[in-house]
Structures are given as C-alpha cells and as structure tokens.
Amino acid sequence: MSLTVPYLIEERPDTGVFNAKMGIWLFLASEVMLFGALFSTYVLLRVGSIEWPMGSTILSVPIGAFNTVVLITSSVTMVFAWVSLKLKQFDKFKLYLGLTILLALTFLVVKAFEYGAKFSHGMFPKTSTYLAIYFTLTGLHALHVIGGIIVNSYFWGPGGHLWQTKPEQFTNRIEIAGLYWHFVDLVWIFLFPVLYLL
Amino acid sequence: MSEHVHDIQREIRGYIIVGVSLLALTIVTVTVSYLHLNLTGAIIVALFVATVKGSLVACYFMHLISEKKLIYIILIFTVFFFAGMMSLTLFSSHNNIRGTQMLHSTSQTTGRVHH
Amino acid sequence: MHNNHHDSYDLGFWRKYIFATDHKIIGLQYGITALFFLLVGFSLMMLMRWQLAYPGEPIPVVGQFWIPFSKAIDWIRINIFHIAGSNFAEETLPGGVMLPEFYNQLGAMHGTIMVFMGIVPLAVGAFGNYVVPLQIGAADMAFPKINMASYWSFLIGGVIMLLSFLAPGGAASSGWTSYTPLADIAPTGQTLWIIGMIFLITSSLLGAVNFITTIFQLRAKGLTFMKLPFFVWAQLVTAFLLLLAFPPLEAAGVLQLMDRIAGTSFFLPSGLVVSGKPLEVSGGGNTLLWQHLFWFLAHPEVYVLILPAMGIVAEVIANNTRKPLWGYKSMVYSLLVLGFLSFIVWAHHMFLTGMGTAISTFFQATTMIISIPSVIILTALFLSLWGSSIRFNTPMLFALAFLPMFGIGGLTGLPLGLSTPDIHLHDTYYVIGHFHYIVAPGTIFALFAGIYYWFPKVTGRKMNEILGQIHFWPSLICMNGVFMPMMIQGLAGVSRRLYDGGAQYAHAQGYLHLNEFMSISAWILALAQIPFIINLFWSMFAGRKVENDNPWGSTTLEWATPTPPSHGNFVHEPIVYRGPYEYSVPNATKDFTPQNQEAIT
Secondary structure (H helix, E strand, O other): OOOOOOOOOOOOOOOOHHHHHHHHHHHHHHHHHHHHHHHHHHHHHOOOOOOOOOOHHHOOOOOOOHHHHHHHHHHHHHHHHHHHHHHOHHHHHHHHHHHHHHHHHHHHHHHHHHHHHHHHHHOOOOHHHHHHHHHHHHHHHHHHHHHHHHHHHHOOHHHHHHHHOHHHHHHHHHHHHHHHHHHHHHHHHHHHHHHHHH | OOOHHHHHHHHHHHHHHHHHHHHHHHHHHHHHHOOOHHHHHHHHHHHHHHHHHHHHHHHHHHHHHOOOHHHHHHHHHHHHHHHHHHHHHHHHHHOOOOOOOOOEEEEOOOOOOOO | OOOOOOOHOOHHHHHHHHOOOHHHHHHHHHOOOOHHHHHHOOOOOOHHHHHHOOOOOOOOHHHHHHHHHHHHHHHHHHHHHOOOOHHHHHHHHHOOOHHHHHHHHHHHHHHHHHHHHHHHHHHHHHHHHHHHHOOOOOOOOOOOOHHHHHHHHHHHHHHHHHHHHHOOEOOOOOOOOOOHHHHHHHHHHHHHHHHHHHHHHHHHHHHHHHHHHHHHHHHOOOOOOHHOOHHHHHHHHHHHHHHHHHHHHHHHHOOOOOOHOOOOOOOOOOOEEEEEEEOOOOOOOOOHHHHHHHHHHHHHHHHHHHHHHHHHHHHHHHHHOOOOOOOOHHHHHHHHHHHHHHHHHHHHHOOOOEEEHHHHHHHHHHHHHHHHHHHHHHEEEEEEHOOOOOOOHHHHHHHHHOOOHHHHHHHHHHHHOHHEEEEEEEOOOHHHHHHHHHHHHHHHHHHHHHHHHHHHHHEEEEOOHHHHHHHHHHHHHHHHHHHHHHHHHHHOEEOOOOOOOOOHHHHHHOOOOOHHHHHHHHHHHHHHHHHHHHHHHHHHHEEOOOOOOOOOOOOOHHHHOOOOOOOOOOOOOOOOOOOOEEEEOOOOOOOOOOOOOOOOO
C-alpha cells in the first residue's frame, strides 16, 4: 500500500487551492511575461521610430471590434459552461462549450480573412516593423486560440466521459480550461486597442 | 462543494452583467477612437478602458476577486517584474551617453538609409 | 487520502521506463541525459583548448579520427537530410587544423549545451525531480504527466541542438548569447538553435509549474515552510526564476525567428550594410532589444545555475558536520531576496552598450546589493563548519571545495558589476574566468557532491571512496589551473571568443604562454573524470551495499523511504515533527534525530 497524490479535487487547507488551480495560475503568470515581452517590444519599437502609422489606417477597426465581441461572448459562454456543470446540467454544458468552440473558430476565420487581405495587398511582416509586430502579436495570440480550441474540443468530446465517473474532478478541469480561455480573451482585450485603435 | 441554487443564480446574474459591461465598454472604446484624440489622450483612454475590461474578466470570469492570497502574491510579483522589464528597457533606450543615441527610423522603410 | 492497488502496478517496460511518469524515473532520465550532454559540451571545449594552446596546428589523434567521422556526417547530411553537398572535414578541421568558423561554433555550442542541456537539467530536472518529492514526504510530483512531457521536450530540444552541427554552415556560432544583428544573418544552424531553445524553454516552464505546485501543495503533515530542507527552498526559488524569466527569452526567440525566416526587422536597424551591400529589409528595428530580452532571462538563469548547488552543499554540510546549519532562517530569507533582485540586475551585462549614467547606476546598485544575500548564504555555510567534527567523505570534499571556489567566483564578479571597471574587463577572459569559477568548481562540484551523496538512496550501494578521492583532488587542482590564468589574461585585456587565444594582438603577447598551461590543465581535468565515470557504473552493480535505508545518518525525509524508494515512495504517510537539521540534539543517544521522529530517543 502506498500513497497517491492528494488535492486533485479538494482544496488543501493552508493554501486554499487544489493542485490544478495553482498550476494554471502559475502557467498564466508565465504567459503574462511572454505577452508582456512582446508588448514591451511594441512600445520600444514605436517609441524609437520616427513615424508609426495609426492602427486604424492599416487595420479595419470594425472587423477588429467584431472579433473583440466574438471573444468576449466566448468568455461568457465558457463561464456558463462551467456553471452548467456546477448545476449538474451536462446538456447545457455541452451547448455552452460548443458555442465557445464555434465562437473561437469564428475568431480564427475572421483573422485568417484579415491576414489574407493584407497579403493580397503585398503587406507582409517584413514590410514594416508595425506589420511585423502586428503579425507576431496576433499570430502568437492565434496560436493560443488554437490551443484553447483543442483543449475545449477534447473536453467537449472524449474528455467528457470523466463526467460519468468523477464529476467533481471534471468540473474542476472545465474551471481550469476556463481560466486559460479567459486569459486568451484578456490578452485580446489589450491587443485590440493597442494595434487597431492607437 | 455544496452551493445553494440561489447563490448560483446570483453568480449567473453577475456574469451576465459583466458580459454586457464588456460589450458596452468595447463600444465605448471604439467610439472614442473615432473622435481622433491626440496620441497621448488616445493612449490614456484606450489603456484605461482596456484595464477596466481586463479587470472585469480577471475578477469575475476568472474569480480573482475571491481567490486565495497565495495566487494574489504570485500575480503581484509577476506584474511587478513585467513592469520592471518594460520600464527599465524603455528607460535604457532613453538614457544614452551623448552621441551614441540609436538612429531613429521609420517603420516603413525598405532598405533606404536615413540621416 | 485514497490508496490505489499498487500490487498491480505493472505498466510494462515502455510506460515504466521510457514514457515514465514516476518522478524518480524521470529524475534518472534527466540525470543520464544531462550527464551525457555535459560530456559532449566538455569535449567541444577540449577541442577548442588545442586551438588555443597551439593555434593553427593540426589536432593529433582526434584529427585522424575526424576523417571517418566527417565522412559519416557527410553521408547523413546527403542521404538523410538531402543537403546538396557536404565536406564536413573541410568545413571544420581541414588538414586537422581548426577553422575560425568552426571554433566559433564550438564556442557557442559549448556554452549553450553546458548551461541549457547540462547543468540546469541535472541540477533541477534530475536532482530536483528525484529528491524534492522525497524530501517533502510526497508520493510524486503534483503533475506526473506534465513531468514526463517536460523530460521529452528537453530531450527533443537537446537532439535538435546537437543535430544543428549538421546544418549547412554548421551549428550556431554567434555565442551562446546569440546577439543580433549577427545572429539574424547567421547560417541555418542559428534557426535550429532557436527551435531547440523553444523546446528547452518549454521543458523548464512545465517543470517550474510542477515544482512550485508540488512544494506548496504536497508537503507532508507538519512540514511547515520553515521546516523545509534548504535544498527544497532553493528549488522553489529556482522554479520561480525559471517560470517568470524564461518567457521573455522565448518571445525574443520568436522575434529572431521572424527576422530570420519571415524577413522582419525586429532587431535590424535601418541602413545595415552586410559585406558591402545594404540589407534589403524594412529596418526600424532595435538591436539592443535582443540583449535586453536575452539578459532578462540569462541573469536569473545564472541563479538557476547556482541555487540548487547551494541547496545540495547545505544538505551535505549539515549531514557531515553532524550539526544544524548555521543561520537557516537568514539563508532562507537571503534566497527570497536573491530571487527577487535577480530580475532587476540584468543590464550589468550591457554596461558597454551606450547606456547613460542614470540607468547604469541603477543596475550597478542592484547588482551590488544582490551580492549581499549571496555572501550571507556562503558565510552561513562556512560558519556551519565551526566547531564541528567533519566527516571527510567524498561528497563532503566536493561540498567543502565549493565554498572557496564559489567565493572566488563571486568576488571576481564585483569589478564586473561596477560599471567603471567593467569598461576594462567586459568581454575579456576575466569574465570567462569569473563565471566558470562559479559554475565549474562551483556548481559542478556541488552536483558531484550530490551524486556521491544520494547514490546510495537511488541504488542501495555506495560509490567507492578511493576512486572518489582520485576524482576529487586532480579535479580541484586542474579547475584552478584552467580558470585562474584567465583572470590574469582578462586583466591584461585579452578578449574572449578569439579563435587564436589572442595571438594576433600586441597586448596579449606576454600572456599567450598561459594558454598552453590552461589547455594542459583542462586535458588532465578530463582524465580526472575517468575514475568518476568508472566509479559511477561499477558501483551500480558491485558497489558496497548499504547497511540500512539511511547510511549517512541523515535527518531529512528522503532517507525515511525504502532503498530504492518504490512507486509512491513512503510506506506510511510521513508526519513531520521537527526541523530539517536536528543533528547532535542534547540528551539524544543518536547524533541525528530524523524529521519524522516524534520523540527524542
């Protein structure tokens, strides 16, 4: 007989959290530093430049605003997916998580359309430092959106079987996935004004 | 983890209010951008609105407002180091030995030499 | 707490040893892989030291073996990687004589391999993974599958790094620091360096999340923070450094990748001319941005290199003096202050980039202040020896040697951290001497101490003491033989990264003879590692078996497990009643009282 790893579901009394909650916040802290470095790059390059275009002269504000609305809504549906599990309503969970995934895909499609429009006008990352940091920041963000879609799809599909045997652990997993997804939304909340509106 | 349905209803109402606020603030920030403020004003307004939106997402969707002290401490240090990284790097660029300042340049040159 | 049926714990060979999730197996995987990479990195330097001692002369022995080796590389390049033409021998050692381009590759890869594929995986991945869960009384790490992912990411990154030697133009050759704009326009090997780094960084980030969560969440009952072994505290702070400092380098790597592959100008200023032709890029980049982002990681990285080593030395010293550590609390607070400050000192690596006096003063000040917690820790370790009855076994010899060697390394850092003397010393051999004293007879000696110390717990056998002494003494002498002359050369102004060791410079002429001396010391140092390698493998099978589970008479929890620990580590849930170093407690019959022992006997 030997020990197993505790605090998968229940919270440890002195820290007040279960393991995955701590793990995801640590990971998000590292992501703050990752995107923070890119934002620092943006500021440094812009401040050091003679001329820098207003975002609205290069990017489409209505499209960016639309994408912002899409991501915000997906955050709402994500939190409702978790709430549904707390209320033991698995069907509602699948509905809300499914919506979250669809909204995320919509975001990507719109982004792909935006990129395509730029490329067809001969505007590439190498064309200017503005475009370079735009493509890099939104590209890295898009990779994170893809990661979120993969994780959420797994939980919508095969991962959902855990609900049958360990509903509390599954609910925690959705909470953790939600924290990641909200962070992706949060990064965009800063990306949109910085790149499109300033 | 027994929560009364009543509490959850309040939570749900809270999420909806936050969601609506986020959408409203998006409209605000886009509208303000059409006012074509000077750059400093535009930066201040845009970042302020973004900070409010971000705080709403963090505090309510990510439950930070009721999170444990340990998580706060980790995040505070993170924010401090991020601020340090950005500000010290920027300040380094601006505090130069006279005569060694980096050539400024446009962001849209293609192989053309300036100065 | 629920227990699983571990009688039926039989996952088959692949799940148990290859795709393992048990922290002890993963720790051993890290250890074996890291030791191999350390050997590779060391070998690269052995080659370089010939060129430095005898510039332009063909390398004997190795030179002959290089021809068939190069033909094999040619075959792999042409047939597996479909590279058009290949003549590896001519591109590296034509006629056995080292090309400057190859010297630069060896230099850049020596640094990269030693730091990112050798020391950190050994100190954190191997020692951390194996020992930390045991020392806190846990069954495993908090996230075993992420632990496995972390190891495999490390291995993939390491393999990519080694394979980069096969790229057209060879491996990365812009220093381990990959400064732009040179690195932006370097051959393909640099791209592989960036990709390899991304895998290595991912490995560290996953590991950091695991370590912090494990230490916070899985401590045994009664194990409060101020009862933690100093080794665990060191790993905790190290994990925070990795977590928060690595992402900016990952971002910088992405930016450099964009510059190299997508033609962006993040680090390329306008008007850059290469080989007489202006570069056809948009320009507008900031080349110092790379240095800021790189050093933002690389400074905390050096504390990642030293903290686990200090942790190991603390454990070995307490155990072999049979006394509690002196100033445990001060040492812990020093660790925390050190970790915090390490994030705001980085630009002392950039004093010569044109920064003004205000910002230079800031970084100089923080750099001076950060020496204080370092000195506190070192002093406490020295004071721990006072009045004790020292057991001079092999781990203790290495731990004791660490103290003055790290002392020299640390003290030589002071003129580098002051911006004015750094004007003279920057990019000279003085810097190389400084940091090697800390990492080589510093960290590596501590890691050796750890291997000799924990070997019995892992294998149930002790390593041979005589071979240990034969390993130790020549290593200590030769380490000084290699690195002390560098201080002299550096003070004389001999620059680093010169493929001929300064032979072409007038001011270096009086100091060139030291190159031969250092190289011979390095080669003897290499020979001195042979008894260690023999000892390591021989003792695994034929070493003297230990009498009990706690052959060193230690107080910390890892010795309260069976030897070696089985899956789940502890037979009964450990409960901690006392601090980590209760040696020679008054009125006790034994000279040590384990942490999980309730009453004094």
